[in-house]
Amino acid sequence: MELELSALSVTIDGAELVRELDLTVATGEVVGLIGPNGSGKSTVLRCIYRALAPTGGVIMIDGRPIAGMPPRATARSVAALTQDNGADLDFTVAELIALGRAPHQSGNRALSDRERRLCADAMERLELTHLADRGIHSLSGGERQRVQLARVLVQEPRILILDEPTNHLDLRHQVGALSALRGTRLTVLVVLHDLNLAALVCDRLAVLQAGRLVRHGSPAEVLTESLVQDVFGIETVIIPHPAGGRPQLLHTLSDPVPKGS
Numbered sequence: 001m002e003l004e005l006s007a008l009s010v011t012i013d014g015a016e017l018v019r020e021l022d023l024t025v026a027t028g029e030v031v032g033l034i035g036p037n038g039s040g041k042s043t044v045l046r047c048i049y050r051a052l053a054p055t056g057g058v059i060m061i062d063g064r065p066i067a068g069m070p071p072r073a074t075a076r077s078v079a080a081l082t083q084d085n086g087a088d089l090d091f092t093v094a095e096l097i098a099l100g101r102a103p104h105q106s107g108n109r110a111l112s113d114r115e116r117r118l119c120a121d122a123m124e125r126l127e128l129t130h131l132a133d134r135g136i137h138s139l140s141g142g143e144r145q146r147v148q149l150a151r152v153l154v155q156e157p158r159i160l161i162l163d164e165p166t167n168h169l170d171l172r173h174q175v176g177a178l179s180a181l182r183g184t185r186l187t188v189l190v191v192l193h194d195l196n197l198a199a200l201v202c203d204r205l206a207v208l209q210a211g212r213l214v215r216h217g218s219p220a221e222v223l224t225e226s227l228v229q230d231v232f233g234i235e236t237v238i239i240p241h242p243a244g245g246r247p248q249l250l251h252t253l254s255d256p257v258p259k260g261s
């Protein structure tokens, strides 16, 4: 399924949070949305999973505007892992993951054998099987984030919208989760702050600055030292990864201000 944003704009209380954004994510492509804090990344995602109505432009799935689709139909195609996925109720891990099947169910039907296998596979893939009966509120931040990832995977969406899906994960789980993402062959739009991981996992990157798309293209086209300086305001050295050649950033800390100055 293809996701297309055309002239997407969001204005709230006179502030233009997103301006005339054009972006297409082709079927099976992983596109990373990057940019500094407050540049509008989550606002764009919120429009796609319909938590926010854009004030201009159109969002289309396979050429059909989502604004006219029944919410349940959108929920069957689009799964979102957001910054505010916190579960209020103290579900167990197994129960919360099974909730991913809700858009496919009617009434209180029990999970089918296939659906139970799907949940068990997702728990295994994200190393959660041993936590199946634990309450969500007793988990660490990283464990909870892996549960939410398992929930969106069992939803079997065609399009995945992910807002910083790895920000609570340790390095091994970050690499594991993003490797799993590449293996899903889903259409993915993902916000990532770690530009090195974004360069490794994404087919293309789109850079937002103050609500505008300022650059998009392959990681090698986008991640240049001048772009990082202009958009993020830091000096960095960019080298090709020894395996595969994707750009990787080497940071330098600024000199500390001498004491007494």
Ligand SMILES: Nc1ncnc2c1ncn2[C@@H]1O[C@H](COP(=O)(O)OP(=O)(O)OP(=O)(O)O)[C@@H](O)[C@H]1O
Residues within 6 Å of the ligand: 012, 013, 015, 017, 035, 036, 037, 038, 039, 040, 041, 042, 043, 044
């Ligand atoms: N409902 C709202 N009313 C007013 N301003 C808002 C609202 N929602 C978001 N904003 C502002 O819009 C800007 C973009 O917010 P957004 O959350 O999209 O940024 P972001 O790029 O995802 O940032 P971060 O990297 O910090 O998560 C921010 O300045 C934010 O304060």
